[in-house]
Amino acid sequence: MTGLSDTYQLTKRSVKRNFRLPQLLVFSSIQPVIFLLLFNYVFGGAFSGQSSESYINFLLPGILAQTALFGSIQTGVGLAEDLNKGAIDRLRSLPIARYAVLLGRTLADATRNLFVLILMISVGYLLGFRASEGWMSFISALALVLLFAYAFSWVSANLGMLLKDSETVQVAGFLWVFPMVFASSVFVPVETMPGWLQAFANNQPVTQVVNAVRHLTRGGVVDGSDYVWITLAWIAGVIFVFAPLAVYQYRKFNK
Amino acid sequence: MDNNAILAKSVSRKYGSLLALDKVSLSAEKGKVTALLGPNGAGKTTLIKTMTTLLVPDKGEIFVDGIDVLKNPDKVRSHFGLAGQFAAIDEYLTGRESLEMVGRLYDLSIKEAKNRAKEVLEKLGLTSAANRQAKTYSGGMRRRLDLGASLVAYPKVLFLDEPTTGLDPRTRFQLWDIIRDLVKSGTTILLTTQYLDEADALADKIYVIDKGKMIAEGTSEQLKKSLGKDVVEVKLQTNQISKAKNLISGQFKSRVEVDELTRRMRIRTVKGGDDLLKVANILKDARIKPEEIGLHRPTLDDVFLAITDEKAGKK
Numbered sequence: 001m002t003g004l005s006d007t008y009q010l011t012k013r014s015v016k017r018n019f020r021l022p023q024l025l026v027f028s029s030i031q032p033v034i035f036l037l038l039f040n041y042v043f044g045g046a047f048s049g050q051s052s053e054s055y056i057n058f059l060l061p062g063i064l065a066q067t068a069l070f071g072s073i074q075t076g077v078g079l080a081e082d083l084n085k086g087a088i089d090r091l092r093s094l095p096i097a098r099y100a101v102l103l104g105r106t107l108a109d110a111t112r113n114l115f116v117l118i119l120m121i122s123v124g125y126l127l128g129f130r131a132s133e134g135w136m137s138f139i140s141a142l143a144l145v146l147l148f149a150y151a152f153s154w155v156s157a158n159l160g161m162l163l164k165d166s167e168t169v170q171v172a173g174f175l176w177v178f179p180m181v182f183a184s185s186v187f188v189p190v191e192t193m194p195g196w197l198q199a200f201a202n203n204q205p206v207t208q209v210v211n212a213v214r215h216l217t218r219g220g221v222v223d224g225s226d227y228v229w230i231t232l233a234w235i236a237g238v239i240f241v242f243a244p245l246a247v248y249q250y251r252k253f254n255k
Numbered sequence: 256m257d258n259n260a261i262l263a264k265s266v267s268r269k270y271g272s273l274l275a276l277d278k279v280s281l282s283a284e285k286g287k288v289t290a291l292l293g294p295n296g297a298g299k300t301t302l303i304k305t306m307t308t309l310l311v312p313d314k315g316e317i318f319v320d321g322i323d324v325l326k327n328p329d330k331v332r333s334h335f336g337l338a339g340q341f342a343a344i345d346e347y348l349t350g351r352e353s354l355e356m357v358g359r360l361y362d363l364s365i366k367e368a369k370n371r372a373k374e375v376l377e378k379l380g381l382t383s384a385a386n387r388q389a390k391t392y393s394g395g396m397r398r399r400l401d402l403g404a405s406l407v408a409y410p411k412v413l414f415l416d417e418p419t420t421g422l423d424p425r426t427r428f429q430l431w432d433i434i435r436d437l438v439k440s441g442t443t444i445l446l447t448t449q450y451l452d453e454a455d456a457l458a459d460k461i462y463v464i465d466k467g468k469m470i471a472e473g474t475s476e477q478l479k480k481s482l483g484k485d486v487v488e489v490k491l492q493t494n495q496i497s498k499a500k501n502l503i504s505g506q507f508k509s510r511v512e513v514d515e516l517t518r519r520m521r522i523r524t525v526k527g528g529d530d531l532l533k534v535a536n537i538l539k540d541a542r543i544k545p546e547e548i549g550l551h552r553p554t555l556d557d558v559f560l561a562i563t564d565e566k567a568g569k570k
Contacts, residue, residue: 090337
């Protein structure tokens, strides 16, 4: 299985990049921590008047999903960078499996996401977050967020190969990630939004994954396990569509 | 095919409406250096890309190490090495890590990959920088590391796309030495360059490409001979150039070129030494004292300018 070995080598390559590029590590770890602190202390007071749940317990599952999704933007950014520096051409001239470059990149970004998520959970714990549903559920929640971000890494990979410029990919990434994160149940309950926005917020994938994670870490979500299944369906659907599309785009570079 | 490590037959490729390659043919003999010479945008990189599976041509046939590149792209990739124009190295990996990774990607065992990386680093004089991230490397070191990556798997055929563009002269000569060493060990090399002296110094055979078309081929000697004529070069004082030009033009059929900036006049001759004396006498009779006067064989620059002029003239 040289495809697996190739994928391993290219994953290692991108993991090293992710952890050695200081600006990338700062961007992907310190920024979400600042988000967490800001939102917790800025929104926390307003929120606690309306709910018996402490805000950090509500916020952390949302911030985890947000962080992971922001992290997946980097898949496209990294690919565009490799394209421009000629690294992709070099790799395409080597006798390696065609999918290995993309698989390596997305797996490396999942590794970084895991690192950042653990950091976020640790900071969340210091701020008072406590999971109440047991270890198994907690680890399932973490896995669900990771898989969710992994699926969207493939969307981002497509953008990276389509736009071919790392800064453009970064901006475009925020364009689709911001509305998805803010028009969701990440920061506030969806019921507080206007009706037309609720229709979007209730049905888009970020709300599903956030509600699923709340169910798995804190319980008390109505029809909580449904959200887990719907999230898994989203993950499967997104990978099913965007992974083959990405491989197709990659193959098309020789045209 | 037998004696050719690279063979391209009538390769054409369009980018939109631009004909980047127009029925280009090329053959590179085993164990020799073949140079593809041309200005920016001539189609050099495009041709290399079609030969290394990065780009599918619209028409034509390509064989590398006897393998049909268009029919068996996956098979042929383990038979060549490619060092591209932009030194596509991984900045955040150390030199050693880069080469070991490439070795593993070529399916060398872990031990082989380690040994080979060490060997290549030594060969290219990068041993002392082996454990530093490549982002700390100088331009010349980057090129060497990029070249190194293409050498890891002992390729029989090596494609070098402008290996020395942008390097200082000393670093260029270092790379030339490395290329000569590789040829000694039996590697076939196809290199592209915009420098005539580079093709002259390294290549056994030279192809000249311009605007997507092959416009000349041959050894460096053949190309110079095809122009056939030695050149008399005279350096004059500025105020005497036009007078001298008029006098000499009257007695020579060939064109007299003047470069005002360097104050040099160049006359393509038929009879070499006799013509040198003739020019000297004309100047002497007119009491014009040249600062320098001499006869030299045409350089590849002369050849290239002559060929491209000729082609442009025909259109």
